Amino acid sequence: MLNPNLAEIELSPDDYQRYSRHIILPEVGLDGQKRIKAASILCIGTGGLGSPLLLYLAAAGIGRIGIIDFDIVDHSNLQRQIIHGTSWVGKPKIESAKHRILEINPYCQVDLYETQLTASNALDIIRPYDIVIDGTDNFPTRYLTNDACVLLNKPNVYGSIFRFEGQATVFNYQDGPNYRDLYPEPPPPGMVPSCAEGGVLGVLPGIIGTIQATEALKIILGAPNTLSGRLLLFNAWEMKFRELRLRPNPERPVIEKLIDYEQFCGIPQAKAAEVAESSALSEMTVLELKALMERQDKDFILLDVRNPNEYDIARIPGSVLVPLPDIEAGHGIEKVKELLDGHEGILIAHCKMGGRSAKALTLLKEAGIEGINVKGGITAWSKEVDSSVTQY
Structure with missing residues (x-):
């Protein structure tokens, strides 16, 4: 009703008090406030x-x-x-x-x-x-x-x-x-x-x-x-x-x-491409990661691909930060290679919810580096494993 019949619209005594600062504006006035009400x-x-x-x-x-x-x-x-x-x-x-x-x-x-x-x-x-x-x-x-x-x-x-x-x-x-x-x-x-x-x-x-x-x-x-x-x-x-x-x-x-x-x-x-990409990657749950961390005979590197400020908020113990933008730029891939140099353990990657780490692992796979993605990321870790890890 952008062009209402203003004669049919009434303002109550409360309206006059409530909208007085509108009504005294010449550009609004009584008719304008009626338009607003309608x-x-x-x-x-x-x-x-x-x-x-x-x-x-x-x-x-x-x-x-x-x-x-x-x-x-x-x-x-x-x-x-x-x-x-x-x-x-x-x-x-x-x-x-x-x-x-x-x-x-x-x-x-x-x-x-x-x-x-x-x-x-x-x-x-x-x-x-x-x-x-x-x-x-x-x-x-x-x-x-x-x-x-x-x-x-x-x-x-x-x-x-x-x-x-x-x-x-x-x-x-x-x-x-x-x-x-x-x-x-x-x-x-x-x-x-x-x-x-x-x-x-x-x-x-x-x-x-x-x-x-x-x-x-x-x-x-x-x-x-x-x-x-x-x-x-x-x-x-x-x-x-x-x-x-x-x-x-x-x-x-x-x-x-x-x-x-x-x-x-x-x-x-x-979504279909994401599913296809995920299916091409190995995955583990946070409970499986926890069990792996509790075993002393299994060697691995836990890669955190979030941004540094996110890493400052919360982190999984023992994780190493290599942000996804660094991996996309190429020098992060070299850093991962350095981490793996002479290391016989497996590479596990996580982010906040699992999306960025899947992307990072896809890029690393293209560079000849295999890894496992943590489903749900650090958010799932906080919910299912360690509630002291801050959610954000």
């Missing part, structure tokens, strides 16, 4: 981006907020996902988010969708809302969100974050570009590491998420100069903003229907 927004994800933007949209007086997420709150979320608290660890994120929203604004209607957004449900979930805000962290859902918004003619407020950098824009608004104009094709699976692998500065999603909330309010108010056609880039480490122009690609394929986005992004193919 608006409905769907937020996809309640993570780093969804947390701050949901808080500010609720506080601003959005009348109806939909939230779609199927994850639970984890301790590792609390560093940046500020809508959640310690008491909600282990519970659904959407329930945590609703609880916090209603504490801020008890007059907000909050719709919950505890499910994964898919090609089969996206149109039905998105259709009732005026604006969609993309707070996701994976390419299949970003393309799905974009295509559904194009088919339904809904503005799509986009944001993404990684390490110290973030970006934001508005897609599919006033004949502006959509996500496929920025990224016509998805990157190869694994090419872009996740925040779980690469990390993220905790305050960064607060900045980008708040920009997304700002753009949503500007769309509702009919403000000029939205981020449609402009990609805002932010580097928190350097405290610099940059801007790139975006234009619709006249040769862009017409979006006519929703597709299999996992297939489009190469996820099944990548």
Whole structure:
């Protein structure tokens, strides 16, 4: 309802007090606050981006907020996902988010969708809302969100974050570009590491998420100069903003229907390749590694291929650090050869969860060095063998 009948919308005495700082702004005023009250927004994800933007949209007086997420709150979320608290660890994120929203604004209607957004449900979930805000962290859902918004003619407020950098824009608004104009094709699976692998500065999603909330309010108010056609880039480490122009690609394929986005992004193919790669490698469980370590007659070298800062957080006793980037660059392979020189024992490799060590062993195998991968990595070691080893 981006063009509601303002005569039918009333503000209560509490509304006048609650939103007085909005109402006295000439650019907002009574009519603007009524538009905000009449608006409905769907937020996809309640993570780093969804947390701050949901808080500010609720506080601003959005009348109806939909939230779609199927994850639970984890301790590792609390560093940046500020809508959640310690008491909600282990519970659904959407329930945590609703609880916090209603504490801020008890007059907000909050719709919950505890499910994964898919090609089969996206149109039905998105259709009732005026604006969609993309707070996701994976390419299949970003393309799905974009295509559904194009088919339904809904503005799509986009944001993404990684390490110290973030970006934001508005897609599919006033004949502006959509996500496929920025990224016509998805990157190869694994090419872009996740925040779980690469990390993220905790305050960064607060900045980008708040920009997304700002753009949503500007769309509702009919403000000029939205981020449609402009990609805002932010580097928190350097405290610099940059801007790139975006234009619709006249040769862009017409979006006519929703597709299999996992297939489009190469996820099944990548998983199949990963399975094939893993099957070509020898593996052991952490319990088997523990039994091996307890035997005095078995000689081995335990290789840790995580990054040095991860090694500082937690390590398996007796492990030797040779980071995966060093192995990829080649000099790490030489270091492994030096470790094995004159050594008759077996090579065992691990990382955080087993993926990077499998990649390292594949590279080492190409160099003529055989090894065994530890399934589940140091995370499994902490859960199944030694709980004193810190999980991160």
